[in-house]
Amino acid sequence: MTRGNDAxxxxxxxxxxxxxxxxxRACEELIEQRRVSVNGEVVRQQxxxxxxxxxxxxxxxxxxxxxxxxxxxAFNKPAGVVTTMQDDLGRPCVGDYLTQRSERLFHIxxxxxxxxxxxxxxxxxxxxxxxxxxxxxxxxxYVVTVAxxxxxxxxxxxxxxxxxxxxxxxxxxxxxxSSVPGVSMIEVIIHExxxxxxxxxxxxxGFPVQRLVRTRVGPIRLGDQRPxxxxxxxxxxxxSLYASVGL
Numbered sequence: 276m277t278r279g280n281d282a283x284x285x286x287x288x289x290x291x292x293x294x295x296x297x298x299x300r301a302c303e304e305l306i307e308q309r310r311v312s313v314n315g316e317v318v319r320q321q322x323x324x325x326x327x328x329x330x331x332x333x334x335x336x337x338x339x340x341x342x343x344x345x346x347x348x349a350f351n352k353p354a355g356v357v358t359t360m361q362d363d364l365g366r367p368c369v370g371d372y373l374t375q376r377s378e379r380l381f382h383i384x385x386x387x388x389x390x391x392x393x394x395x396x397x398x399x400x401x402x403x404x405x406x407x408x409x410x411x412x413x414x415x416x417y418v419v420t421v422a423x424x425x426x427x428x429x430x431x432x433x434x435x436x437x438x439x440x441x442x443x444x445x446x447x448x449x450x451x452x453s454s455v456p457g458v459s460m461i462e463v464i465i466h467e468x469x470x471x472x473x474x475x476x477x478x479x480x481g482f483p484v485q486r487l488v489r490t491r492v493g494p495i496r497l498g499d500q501r502p503x504x505x506x507x508x509x510x511x512x513x514x515s516l517y518a519s520v521g522l
Contacts, residue, residue, distance in 0.1 A: 284324030287311065290332065294339045295510050310335050337514025338522055345399040346378055347508045347516060351500045352394045354486075358385040369394065372505060383407055383492070387471060392417075392489035393497040395516075396505075405520035406493065412466045413519065414447065416491035417473055421482040425451070425459040429480040433463065437479045441469065444476055458485075493519045 291302035291311070303321060305311050311318045312333045313325055325332065332339045340347060350372065352358070360370035360382075369382055373396070381403045383395040397403055406413050436445035448464035459482075465473065474484045490497045494515040500506060508516065 284326050287313065287318065287323045287325050287332075288321070290325055290327050291334065291339065296334060296339065305334060334514075336518065337511065338517035339510065340399065340402075340513040340517060345402070345513075346380075346397060347399070347402070347513045348380070348396040348505050349495060349497070349500065349508060350394045350396055350505050351497060351502045352386050352391060353502045354389055354391045357388045358382055358394065369396075372503065384468065386489060387474070387487075390487045390489065391502065392487075393492055393495065394489075395492055395495065402517065402520070402522060405522060406516070407468070409466075409468055411520045413493045414464050414466055414491075415489055415493075416462060416464050418452065418488045418490055419461045419463060419473065419477060419484055420486035421459050421461070421477060422485055423457065423459065423482065424454050425461060425482050429477075429482055430461075432480045433476055437476055439472075439475055439479060444469070444472060446476070462490075 288299045288302040288306060291297070291305070292299045296302055296305070302311075306318050306321055306323075309317050309319060313323065313330050315331070328344065350369065352369065353367075356367045356369060356371075359368045360373070360380075362368040362370075366388075373380060378398040380396045380398050381400060383397060383403045383406045386392065386394050395406065405411055430449050430451070433446045434449050436443045444467055446463040446465045448462075450462045452460040452462055454460075463473065473487060477484050488497075495508065495512055
């Protein structure tokens with residue numbers, strides 16, 4: 276990190292303004308109020324110069340990802356799209372939706388081809404590794420559609436734990452959204468990342484999944500984003516995602 280009036284680097288208030296935090300004057304006020312830190316140290320004077328590519332900048336405790344040129348995107352993956360950047364078999368893949376992006380992007384985790392919903396993409400390898408790693412326990416929320424009226428016993432089994440071929444598994448939260456003759460919709464929250472984990476758990480309790488949509492990853496929600504579309508996370512959203520994994 277460079278300091279003071281050193282010739283190298285970019286003025287901190289410019290970096291913050293370019294990251295969308297506010298006008299340069301507003302960013303100077305944040306610095307004056309000691310709400311900005313660089314590499315873990317609170318900035319106590321104006322005029323600091325930083326390297327946006329290497330220095331870690333926080334405002335009010337939330338990391339400013341875009342200051343380093345990092346982007347985090349939310350993609351609403353349609354069913355039938357495989358989670359790869361290219362596919363040798365010619366199947367529709369995530370990379371098909373990124374042809375207009377110049378960054379080298381990674382998908383954070385995976386969704387099965389038949390699973391829809393929120394998939395995060397980034398050019399920050401450290402973030403991708405942290406969110407994907409089991410030790411950080413990032414929660415994922417799914418809406419599950421099954422045939423028939425799901426039993427209370429099945430719900431209790433999912434929350435207390437079921438035995439799968441690769442070990443026991445349980446959901447952290449189970450909520451019945453709707454139940455009408457012929458179909459039930461359930462919201463589950465799970466930290467597990469094993470392959471097909473949600474589908475296998477519902478299969479085990481006798482209610483095979485008809486449709487599976489991921490609606491949330493950590494603090495990031497899918498909301499009303501249309502299938503097949505991308506959006507860039509806001510500064511606050513990206514900051515909350517970094518904070519959720521200790522970055």
